[in-house]
Amino acid sequence: MTQPKEQRPSASPMDASAWDERYRATGLLWGAGPNQFLVDEITQASAGRALDVACGEGRNAIWLAEQGWLVTGVDFSPVALTKARALAAERGVEVEWVEAELTTWDPPTGFDLVVVLYLQLPRDLRRPVLGRMAACVAPGGTLLVVAHDRSNLTEGYGGPQDPAVLFGPEDVVEDIGDRLRVVRADRVRRTVATSEGEVDAIDLLVRARREK
Numbered sequence: 001m002t003q004p005k006e007q008r009p010s011a012s013p014m015d016a017s018a019w020d021e022r023y024r025a026t027g028l029l030w031g032a033g034p035n036q037f038l039v040d041e042i043t044q045a046s047a048g049r050a051l052d053v054a055c056g057e058g059r060n061a062i063w064l065a066e067q068g069w070l071v072t073g074v075d076f077s078p079v080a081l082t083k084a085r086a087l088a089a090e091r092g093v094e095v096e097w098v099e100a101e102l103t104t105w106d107p108p109t110g111f112d113l114v115v116v117l118y119l120q121l122p123r124d125l126r127r128p129v130l131g132r133m134a135a136c137v138a139p140g141g142t143l144l145v146v147a148h149d150r151s152n153l154t155e156g157y158g159g160p161q162d163p164a165v166l167f168g169p170e171d172v173v174e175d176i177g178d179r180l181r182v183v184r185a186d187r188v189r190r191t192v193a194t195s196e197g198e199v200d201a202i203d204l205l206v207r208a209r210r211e212k
Contacts (some may be wrong), residue, residue, distance in 0.1 A: 016076045016077055016078075016101070024079050033059060033063070034059055034060050034063035034064075035059075035060055035117055035146065036190070037117075037144075037146045037188065037190075037203070037205055038060055038063070038064075038115060038117065038144065038146070039063075041144055041184075041205075041207055042064075042067075042113065042115075042142075042144065043067075045112075045113065045142065046112075047064075047067055047068035047069045047070075047112075048069065048070070048111075048112030048113065048138075048141070049069070049070050049071075049072075049110060049111050049112050049113070049138070050064045050069040050070065050071045050072070050111060050112065050113040050114070050115065051071075051072050051073075051074070051107065051111045051113070051114045051115065051133075051136065052064065052071060052072070052073040052074070052115050052117075053074055053102065053114065053115060053116040053117075053119060053129075053133055054074070054075055054102060054116065054117070054118070054119040055073030055074060055075045055080075055081075055084060055097075056075055056077070056080045056084070057080050057083045057084050057087060058073055058080075058081075058083070058084025058085075058087055058088060058095065058097070059087070060115060060117060061073035061084070061088075061095045062084070062087055062088050062091055062093055062095060064113070064115075065088070065093035065094065065095050066091065066093055069113065071095045071096070072095070072096040072097075072098060072111075073095050073096070073097050073098070074097075074098040074099075074100050074102070074105065074107070075097075075098075075099065075100075076099065076100060076101050076102065077099075078099055081097045081099055084097055085097060102119070102129050103121075103125050103128070103129060105132075106132065107132060107133065107136045108136065109135070109136045109138070110136070110138045111136050111137055111138055111141060112137075112138050112140070112141040112142070113137075113141060113142050113143075113144070114133050114134075114136060114137050114141070114142070114143045114144070115144050116130065116133055116143070116144070116145045116146075116147075117144075117145075117146045117147070118146065118147055118148065119147065120147060120148060120159075120160050120165040120166065121165060122164045122165055123167070123171070126167065126171075126175060127175045130145065130172065130175040130176055131175060131176065131177070131179070134175075134176040134177075134179040134180050134208070135179060137179075137180060137209075137210045138210065139210050139211065139212045140209070140210065140211075140212040141209070141210050142183075142207060142208070142209050142210075143176065143180055143206075143207070143208045143209075143210075144205075144206070144207050145172050145204070145205070145206040145207075145208075146203055146204065146205050146206075147166075147167065147172075147203060147204050148160060148166055148201070148202075148203060148204075149166065149167075149168055149169075149187050149202045149203055149204040150163065150166035150167055150168050151168070151187065151202050152166070152201055152202040152203070153166055155202055156189075156199075156200055156201045156202035157192055157194070157199040157200060157201045158192060158201050159201060167204070168187070168204055169185040169186060169187060169204040169205065169206050170185065172185070172204065172206040173185050173206060173208075176206075176208055179210070180208035180209060180210050181208060181209050181210075181211060182206065182207075182208045183207045183208060183209050184205065184206065184207040185204075185205075185206045185207075186204070186205050186206075187202055187203070187204055187205075188202070188203050188204070188205045189201070189202055189203075190202075190203055
């Protein structure tokens, strides 16, 4: 699968103003299409309420809305959310956009799907965030976490170069604890198109489910 280069934090992961500048400096950073892992893992699921965590410019939230999901997208960058609203209007879908700092935001509960894509935080911040996101999954619902894997730093392409914000699937499993049943926890490869040809990036993917 060929994907745009996922490069969430080159700015500090917790610096909203730096992310505002990054979003303001260009068009859509990762294009308008959804993340392929989201498509692969969720296409067969029945639509319900979905939460897109760290939604950025909204490409994944908007795709979910187009599949019939009732979607909430949350991010701390007002510039990104402005672009997300414009893209949603262009595509003719409605999404609830929430501006919030994820390390302190207390999400509502009852989501049938919670998606956390490329939220690269150090362990002391990541663990409570993922714990809260797991807690807001409804019975029968799914949590999907995809991020740059720690092995990507030496074996893959792109992504953050700070090892403090890189982790592995086993860390996500530990972060969510016994709140959910883990269905899949893998390292996966993603083909990235570059000016010098295609290269592989290494991501982690964890899909977990709350029993009914």
